[in-house]
Amino acid sequence: MSTLAQPDLSQWSCPLPLRDYPTIVMGHGGGGQLTSELIEHIFVPAFRNPTLEGMADSCVLPPPTGRLAFSTDSYVVQPLFFPGGSIGDLAVHGTVNDLAMSGATPLYLSAGFILEEGFPIAHLAAIVDRMGAAARAAGVQIVTGDTKVVEKGHGDGCYINTAGIGVIANHIHIAPTLARPGDVIIVSGTIGDHGMAIMSVRQGLDFETIIRSDTAALNTMVATLFPFAPHLHVLRDPTRGGLASSLNEIAAQSGVGILIEERAVPVLPDVQSACDLLGMDPIYVPNEGKLVAVVAPQVADAVLARIREHEHGRDAAIIGRVTSQHPGLLAAKTAVGGTRIIPLQIGEQIPRIC
Amino acid sequence: MSTLAQPDLSQWSCPLPLRDYPTIVMGHGGGGQLTSELIEHIFVPAFRNPTLEGMADSCVLPPPTGRLAFSTDSYVVQPLFFPGGSIGDLAVHGTVNDLAMSGATPLYLSAGFILEEGFPIAHLAAIVDRMGAAARAAGVQIVTGDTKVVEKGHGDGCYINTAGIGVIANHIHIAPTLARPGDVIIVSGTIGDHGMAIMSVRQGLDFETIIRSDTAALNTMVATLFPFAPHLHVLRDPTRGGLASSLNEIAAQSGVGILIEERAVPVLPDVQSACDLLGMDPIYVPNEGKLVAVVAPQVADAVLARIREHEHGRDAAIIGRVTSQHPGLLAAKTAVGGTRIIPLQIGEQIPRIC
Numbered sequence: 237m238s239t240l241a242q243p244d245l246s247q248w249s250c251p252l253p254l255r256d257y258p259t260i261v262m263g264h265g266g267g268g269q270l271t272s273e274l275i276e277h278i279f280v281p282a283f284r285n286p287t288l289e290g291m292a293d294s295c296v297l298p299p300p301t302g303r304l305a306f307s308t309d310s311y312v313v314q315p316l317f318f319p320g321g322s323i324g325d326l327a328v329h330g331t332v333n334d335l336a337m338s339g340a341t342p343l344y345l346s347a348g349f350i351l352e353e354g355f356p357i358a359h360l361a362a363i364v365d366r367m368g369a370a371a372r373a374a375g376v377q378i379v380t381g382d383t384k385v386v387e388k389g390h391g392d393g394c395y396i397n398t399a400g401i402g403v404i405a406n407h408i409h410i411a412p413t414l415a416r417p418g419d420v421i422i423v424s425g426t427i428g429d430h431g432m433a434i435m436s437v438r439q440g441l442d443f444e445t446i447i448r449s450d451t452a453a454l455n456t457m458v459a460t461l462f463p464f465a466p467h468l469h470v471l472r473d474p475t476r477g478g479l480a481s482s483l484n485e486i487a488a489q490s491g492v493g494i495l496i497e498e499r500a501v502p503v504l505p506d507v508q509s510a511c512d513l514l515g516m517d518p519i520y521v522p523n524e525g526k527l528v529a530v531v532a533p534q535v536a537d538a539v540l541a542r543i544r545e546h547e548h549g550r551d552a553a554i555i556g557r558v559t560s561q562h563p564g565l566l567a568a569k570t571a572v573g574g575t576r577i578i579p580l581q582i583g584e585q586i587p588r589i590c
Numbered sequence: 591m592s593t594l595a596q597p598d599l600s601q602w603s604c605p606l607p608l609r610d611y612p613t614i615v616m617g618h619g620g621g622g623q624l625t626s627e628l629i630e631h632i633f634v635p636a637f638r639n640p641t642l643e644g645m646a647d648s649c650v651l652p653p654p655t656g657r658l659a660f661s662t663d664s665y666v667v668q669p670l671f672f673p674g675g676s677i678g679d680l681a682v683h684g685t686v687n688d689l690a691m692s693g694a695t696p697l698y699l700s701a702g703f704i705l706e707e708g709f710p711i712a713h714l715a716a717i718v719d720r721m722g723a724a725a726r727a728a729g730v731q732i733v734t735g736d737t738k739v740v741e742k743g744h745g746d747g748c749y750i751n752t753a754g755i756g757v758i759a760n761h762i763h764i765a766p767t768l769a770r771p772g773d774v775i776i777v778s779g780t781i782g783d784h785g786m787a788i789m790s791v792r793q794g795l796d797f798e799t800i801i802r803s804d805t806a807a808l809n810t811m812v813a814t815l816f817p818f819a820p821h822l823h824v825l826r827d828p829t830r831g832g833l834a835s836s837l838n839e840i841a842a843q844s845g846v847g848i849l850i851e852e853r854a855v856p857v858l859p860d861v862q863s864a865c866d867l868l869g870m871d872p873i874y875v876p877n878e879g880k881l882v883a884v885v886a887p888q889v890a891d892a893v894l895a896r897i898r899e900h901e902h903g904r905d906a907a908i909i910g911r912v913t914s915q916h917p918g919l920l921a922a923k924t925a926v927g928g929t930r931i932i933p934l935q936i937g938e939q940i941p942r943i944c
Contacts, residue, residue: 303650307649337647386746475621476619
């Protein structure tokens with residue numbers, strides 16, 4: 237627990253007194269009274285919605301209209317609380333964003349917790365509170381869940397899995413296979429903020445300002461782009477592996493080349509400094525509140541303007557183009573006028589970033 | 591890894607050679623080439639279906655007809671392989687069953703893996719193979735997934751989360767709130783098999799026959815009961831906390847009493863012996879392939895006969911009735927003619943059973 241930054245517990249109050257357990261015990265995962273109390277006193281108040289209060293092992297949802305999007309991610313980030321967010325925010329935003337990137341309107345989330353024996357209940361409550369707030373802000377409901385407890389030494393405080401369901405309107409067709417030569421690449425803001433926020437805490441880096449994670453739900457931004465629908469080809473949130481991985485995957489899956497201008501990619505000065513110190517390239521550093529849009533050239537300026545109107549899109553920029561040359565490869569024009577290939581990384585530059 | 595029973599690796603062959611990593615390394619969770627190889631060489635061949643091969647961060651599914659059921663569970667069972675199954679089977683069966691108990695036809699699963707650095711790839715492949723086989727047998731598709739890796743000492747080999755989506759036909763209304771006085775309680779077979787299979791391995795208990803987990807998907811059994819729909823009130827799979835917890839929850843949520851005949855509850859002799867040795871009551875011991883049905887009295891015999899026709903229902907039995915007396919409580923007539931209250935347990939009798 238030594239890596240826990242200070243959660244702000246002053247803003248959390250227990251709605252009902254729990255039994256005399258300040259920390260998680262094995263019985264909280266047993267499906268008995270202790271599990272029920274955890275659900276009743278911690279989860280339901282934070283996630284409050286009529287579906288969850290049914291408290292069955294699965295939940296029943298009204299018939300959706302349209303194709304479904306379905307996504308899942310597990311979250312193992314360390315530390316659990318970091319500047320700008322927590323594992324709780326991340327677990328909501330990440331899955332909401334995965335759904336939004338397929339053109340879906342996210343509606344429902346599940347939440348599965350794997351807790352380590354001895355984990356402070358107050359930390360769990362703070363995490364769950366942030367999940368609830370993040371879900372409300374994104375307009376999604378956490379409708380079903382599960383809690384397991386593992387013995388001390390067999391976990392790392394708190395792991396969270398979220399799965400999500402969204403609906404896709406009939407006229408929306410967005411997929412990583414749909415990039416076409418001539419398309420314009422837009423990024424919705426500065427890159428590398430999340431990765432460097434985490435690394436700064438882990439490495440004890442000290443800058444003039446604290447680097448904050450960009451963790452945010454992007455579904456409301458994506459919704460403003462739906463009017464451009466037939467010209468909106470690919471959306472992607474550059475999380476693990478950063479912008480480089482997302483663009484490489486789009487190039488591979490669409491069978492096109494991508495050429496970006498290195499100088500056009502927005503990077504905060506402190507993030508660049510942190511990357512320089514740690515020998516990292518921001519293009520490989522994870523983001524949790526940014527998207528890449530690949531759009532037809534005739535709507536590029538209008539899409540850019542629309543993204544910039546959103547609170548999380550003020551630093552959006554056009555960074556490159558799709559080309560029929562070097563299919564499957566991502567290349568960058570460097571500041572000194574050369575061109576370099578930016579490969580998919582093999583392993584992981586920053587472990588446990590989300 | 592010392593608690594791993596021997597997985598049968600002789601039946602598994604690697605469809606494509608992996609890089610020279612016999613065990614999980616941190617990079618397998620990095621979202622880069624190593625992650626892609628794991629997906630391509632391990633997951634896709636085992637789960638093969640057209641949706642999964644899209645390999646996007648979320649998947650797109652055709653518009654469903656009817657209300658949706660949505661459920662999630664994380665699986666942390668130890669050992670990972672046990673007589674009758676593995677964490678892989680369990681992760682499919684558990685979520686399929688949770689969906690089926692709401693009257694849904696399960697359709698799609700997600701799979702999220704949290705792997706510990708150093709976990710043998712061959713064990714992962716064996717687990718994933720069993721998940722694929724279990725999904726095919728249950729008629730569901732694993733359509734999206736995620737892999738995270740944590741450092742050695744921060745996990746326990748392999749944790750799995752599955753979330754599932756099913757559809758509920760308009761005429762089906764099954765819920766834990768719908769038990770009514772006079773209803774008949776049916777259990778689909780012997781209880782305690784899963785819990786005692788796990789405990790026998792952990793404790794090194796030796797019986798004449800090996801106690802096997804009952805892990806199985808029950809959706810096909812449930813489907814045969816749909817013709818009884820208006821008279822089918824509650825379905826529940828008695829997993830954590832066993833039959834006692836399921837019946838207590840039904841009593842509480844429906845505001846009714848439940849009275850069972852202790853002698854009518856089927857228990858295998860070896861399971862009873864193991865329980866006696868360990869000082870446990872089979873009614874609290876988890877099952878992973880059994881259901882409890884609460885049905886109107888006029889269809890009880892017909893439902894029982896239908897369940898007994900199913901391969902996993904041969905030992906089904908009527909075990910009790912719903913009553914308007916002692917609402918919220920589960921009582922049992924004992925073998926010697928008395929009556930005892932069977933409370934919801936507080937914590938966990940058997941940790942990490944699923």
